[in-house]
Amino acid sequence: MTSALQIARSGLDALDQRMKAISNNLANVSTTGFKRDRAAFVTMMYEDPRQAGAPAGADNRYATGLGTGTGVRVAGTERIHAQGSxxxxxxxxxxxxxxxxxxxxxxxxxxxxxxxxxxxxxxxxxxxxxxxxxxxxxxxxxxxxxxxxxxxxxxxxxxxxxxxxxxxxxxxxxxxxxxxxxxxxxxxxxxxxxxxxxxxxxxxxxxxxxxxxxxxGALESSNVSTVQELVEMIETQRAYEINAKVISAAEDMSRTIIQNT
Structure with missing residues (x-):
């Protein structure tokens, strides 16, 4: 079974990839004809010990499943080919x-x-x-x-x-x-x-x-918006910090379980 530590680590890896894309966008804000990149996230496989609609005894069936996500990954970096000014x-x-x-x-x-x-x-x-x-x-x-x-x-x-x-x-x-x-x-x-x-x-x-x-007599500038990239950078940083806190909390919980068994 996937632990909370592994799930949070997948979040750190994915967010690190997103930060790389943002960093590259900001580095090329003055590059002629540059097109910004955007990291695309997808969920990883789910663990489904019990599926929705499975028999619950007699004529009853479970209305909801018992599925647990295993994390997130970056499916790719999409290049946005919008026109630059x-x-x-x-x-x-x-x-x-x-x-x-x-x-x-x-x-x-x-x-x-x-x-x-x-x-x-x-x-x-x-x-x-x-x-x-x-x-x-x-x-x-x-x-x-x-x-x-x-x-x-x-x-x-x-x-x-x-x-x-x-x-x-x-x-x-x-x-x-x-x-x-x-x-x-x-x-x-x-x-x-x-x-x-x-x-x-x-x-x-x-x-x-x-x-x-x-x-x-003209050149196309980069289509990177500095304001948008900075907002996404702050958002990514906050999400990274939260995932790091999840890892710390999961370690504390695991330590407590070990000490009490």
């Missing part, structure tokens, strides 16, 4: 997604990752890259000597070259969407990888088939 930067290479979707990024091993961080730069070849130097997909190269760069809401990238009045189109940014974005696996550097839970990436032009549109 947009911050104007007036930088021509900063791009924010308004709505659903991710930028596609090429990794050194030839695979793809996905990101909401649109703080792009130009490498030595004039290609759009992330802060870590990873190329944006599809590859877009800005002609050398371009005087100005324009990124339209539909992802069209154009540049004005010296001596020319009309802009030259350099390519079009694409948006990747997923049936279950919460199933993407975070990789660090503001990148996510596709998983079996997220489903395959659905590539398309911004603003089409439910994909978000782009805003040049």
């Amino acid at each position: 947009l911050i104007n930067t007036d930088n021509a290479l900063d791009v924010a997604i308004e709505g659903d979707g991710f930028f596609t990024i090429a990794l050194p091993d030839g695979t793809e990752a996905f990101s909401r961080d649109g703080s792009f730069k130009l490498n030595a070849e004039g290609e759009l890259v992330t802060n870590s130097g990873l190329r944006v997909q599809p590859a877009i190269a800005i002609p050398q000597g371009a005087r100005s760069i324009t990124i339209a809401p539909d992802g069209t990238v154009s540049a004005v070259l010296p001596g020319q009045a009309q802009p030259v189109e350099a390519g079009q940014l694409q948006i990747a969407r997923f049936l279950n974005p919460a199933g993407l696996a975070p990789q660090g550097d503001n990148l996510y990888r596709e998983t079996a839970a997220s489903g395959p990436a659905q590539q398309g032009a911004p603003g089409q088939d439910g994909a978000g549109t782009l805003r040049q």
Whole structure:
């Protein structure tokens, strides 16, 4: 049979996981495009020595069962992909997604990752890259000597070259969407990888088939609310203290039983 000590310990373990998620949220409150995590709790197996409706003798049956819970565990951490507020930067290479979707990024091993961080730069070849130097997909190269760069809401990238009045189109940014974005696996550097839970990436032009549109000269801030996280942190701390007191009380009860037997 599961003891009160084991049940309370499961509560401490689960609350510790929740505090880790809250701590990570607060640490990334200023990270571009960051999505907050939320710990999801589920009950553990119940011990049912007597079930509701079991025979109680003659023609009688128990109206209620005799079930005892065995604790709690964290089923997982759910990522909340709510839109973060947009911050104007007036930088021509900063791009924010308004709505659903991710930028596609090429990794050194030839695979793809996905990101909401649109703080792009130009490498030595004039290609759009992330802060870590990873190329944006599809590859877009800005002609050398371009005087100005324009990124339209539909992802069209154009540049004005010296001596020319009309802009030259350099390519079009694409948006990747997923049936279950919460199933993407975070990789660090503001990148996510596709998983079996997220489903395959659905590539398309911004603003089409439910994909978000782009805003040049802006970045999406983290969707973490400092006030909300602090409230949840206090709540978690209080619950942790209560579970610790349960352990102390259970130890005292066990000691008393041992001394009196």
